[in-house]
Amino acid sequence: MAQKPKIPCDSPFPSAKQDATNVSYDYGTEQSRSPSYRLAYDDADFMMRDELRPVRLQLELLKPELTQAEHNIKATVVIFGSARIPDQQYAEQALSNAEQAVKKQPGDEELRQKVVEAQRILKKSHYYEEARRLGKLITMEARKLEQLVVVVTGGGPGIMEAANRGAADVDGKSIGLNIVLPGEQKPNPYITPELCFQFHYFAIRKMHFLMRAIALVAFPGGFGTLDELFETLTLIQTRKVRRVPVILFGRNYWDRIINFDALVEEGAISQCDRELVQYAESADEAWAIILDNYTNGNNHKDN
Structure with missing residues (x-):
């Protein structure tokens, strides 16, 4: 017979996990077989109710937060880009x-x-190789800094895979923030397993992209990349997050996709908003921008 877990001597109460492990739900009575008798946090049907959405939002915020805190992750470089660009x-x-x-x-x-x-x-496809080089470069060079800096991606294939792969090339940690989509999107195999998360809510996922970010690098991509890019720019513009470098990788691509100068000319954004965006053509150039900003302490200033 399996031995029941002991209550820690430093706590007068059993933990929630211990109660969920020790409880018997079926005493052979209608009352004990009723769904209402299950512990609330151990009742999957109850936790999935629409009314419990605020609780699920909080859990989805807390789980990656606590896990990253346990790994002492306080600074990240976010790398976005298309899932459709392979090696x-x-x-x-x-x-x-x-x-x-x-x-x-x-x-x-x-x-x-x-x-x-x-x-x-x-x-x-050369962008895949540059994203891989950037993931590797960040991971290697960050070891010379006082604070650990970790690469974070959306956890999928393409550019995301490349950045995680670069970190893995030098035995470094990297984070993947995957999301449940109608089509299958499994995590790429280069994410550090204990730092591979899955989200239901886009909003909470995007919060985690920015909560520890010291820079954001956007490689060529589609709707998802544009969504994450413009949300970041909007939050910086409105001072909802501190200003960090926003680096667009591959100016020829981005100049075709987004006409920032036209937005200035139309009065839709100001020239200082236009200057929130910088460009890079190589992993070395992107890292130089990130390092200069980070070591000068600019990432800790509100703008």
């Missing part, structure tokens, strides 16, 4: 597959379009 080898294979499909059905316009898309993805 060069994968991109080359995808292009080859698309070209082979066209050879078999040369008149299929949809297949020809897939070749064009694969060519564009291959052209952008």
